Amino acid sequence: MDGRAGAAVxxxxxxxxxxxxxxxxxxxxxxxxxxxxxAAGTGPAAEQLLELDTREVGPAAALIVTARGEIDxxxxxxxxxxxxxxxxxxxxxxxxxxxxxVDLTDVTFLASAGLAALVAAARDAHSRREPLRVVxxxxxxxxxxxxxxxxxxVLALYRSVEDxxxxx
Amino acid sequence: MSTVRWVIEVRGxxxxxxxxxxMIPIDAWPSCPGGPAGGPDHRxxxxxxxxTGPGLPAPLRxxxxxxxxxxxxxxxxxxxxxxxxxxxxxxxxDIVLAVNEAVSNAVEHAYLDHPSGVVELHAAATVTRGGQRxxxxxxxxxxxxxxxxxxxxRRRGIPLMHACMDTVTITAATPGGTRVTLRSHPVPPPTLxx
Numbered sequence: 001m002d003g004r005a006g007a008a009v010x011x012x013x014x015x016x017x018x019x020x021x022x023x024x025x026x027x028x029x030x031x032x033x034x035x036x037x038x039a040a041g042t043g044p045a046a047e048q049l050l051e052l053d054t055r056e057v058g059p060a061a062a063l064i065v066t067a068r069g070e071i072d073x074x075x076x077x078x079x080x081x082x083x084x085x086x087x088x089x090x091x092x093x094x095x096x097x098x099x100x101x102v103d104l105t106d107v108t109f110l111a112s113a114g115l116a117a118l119v120a121a122a123r124d125a126h127s128r129r130e131p132l133r134v135v136x137x138x139x140x141x142x143x144x145x146x147x148x149x150x151x152x153x154v155l156a157l158y159r160s161v162e163d164x165x166x167x168x
Numbered sequence: 169m170s171t172v173r174w175v176i177e178v179r180g181x182x183x184x185x186x187x188x189x190x191m192i193p194i195d196a197w198p199s200c201p202g203g204p205a206g207g208p209d210h211r212x213x214x215x216x217x218x219x220t221g222p223g224l225p226a227p228l229r230x231x232x233x234x235x236x237x238x239x240x241x242x243x244x245x246x247x248x249x250x251x252x253x254x255x256x257x258x259x260x261x262d263i264v265l266a267v268n269e270a271v272s273n274a275v276e277h278a279y280l281d282h283p284s285g286v287v288e289l290h291a292a293a294t295v296t297r298g299g300q301r302x303x304x305x306x307x308x309x310x311x312x313x314x315x316x317x318x319x320x321x322r323r324r325g326i327p328l329m330h331a332c333m334d335t336v337t338i339t340a341a342t343p344g345g346t347r348v349t350l351r352s353h354p355v356p357p358p359t360l361x362x
Contacts, residue, residue, distance in 0.1 A: 026241040027231040047238055047249050070243075072273040074236035110244065112324035141261050148331040149324055 071114030274309035300354035
């Protein structure tokens with residue numbers, strides 16, 4: 001593991017980290033001279049795998065956490081922390097009953113670590129008596145694990161951010 | 169010199185792995201007999217399916233560092249390997265999800281006690297008697313201790329593997345490592361797909 005920036009390996013987004021802390025390499029033993037690389041660290045590269053942003057909607061009507069990318073072992077912790085922060089911020093908003101909406105419509109992959117983060121967030125919201133609404137569209141890699149794990153009964157799921165904001 | 173841990177057959181060449189994680193052809197290992205048993209501390213050689221015929225791609229073999237970021241690289245590579253065979257999208261996604269769970273479990277648990285280790289993946293396509301295709305993926309974590317007690321991710325990950333694949337076999341291999349063998353549902357040969 002050296003400090004050089006890793007080469008981009010994923011066609012839909014570079015893992016380029018100038019001055020990145022270290023590089024991880026997956027090797028194909030038949031092609032030892034061409035490792036598949038991804039630069040890693042706690043900096044921009046991790047955020048390239050999963051982008052998260054939180055915004056307030058309207059006059060303190062809701063907080064929307066938007067996730068774009070892949071939610072897996074590496075990134076699920078950041079999702080959980082971001083939603084936890086949003087739930088904390090919610091208690092500062094003047095409007096009672098305002099929800100946190102987690103928008104997964106731009107998520108391309110959801111693993112069990114992501115499911116665990118969503119369930120933990122839902123439990124956290126429930127204990128604070130704040131609504132947590134999760135938006136999923138028809139993206140199969142998101143919907144399928146949720147359904148296979150039976151979480152469509154546990155999470156409040158909506159088809160669009162608009163539906164989630166207008167509910168209840 | 170370190171003990172031969174196991175023998176794996178790759179493209180007809182028998183290879184083994186040293187404790188440092190290097191994969192080397194078995195004939196480079198001076199103390200190892202050339203027979204199928206390999207050595208005293210061996211694991212069984214994964215069967216090379218005789219029905220693997222022309223038109224099927226070479227198996228995918230990956231050596232994965234014990235690093236959570238590496239799992240995303242594995243998914244991309246596996247997706248590309250399946251796409252190259254025109255694997256149907258839904259089944260491909262299921263395979264990637266199941267393999268992700270197996271590799272993530274291995275990486276997550278090896279991270280604690282064997283951070284310099286390597287998780288190995290071997291994926292091969294085979295043809296069934298009915299002319300359909302399946303993919304078999306073996307994930308070998310090569311850990312040196314039994315898996316830790318249940319945790320939430322494992323509890324969800326293993327049922328996801330079962331739901332996505334036709335068969336899932338988790339075996340403890342000496343000396344304390346875990347091997348997960350995932351066999352996909354069959355899909356039609358590519359000529360029948362649009």
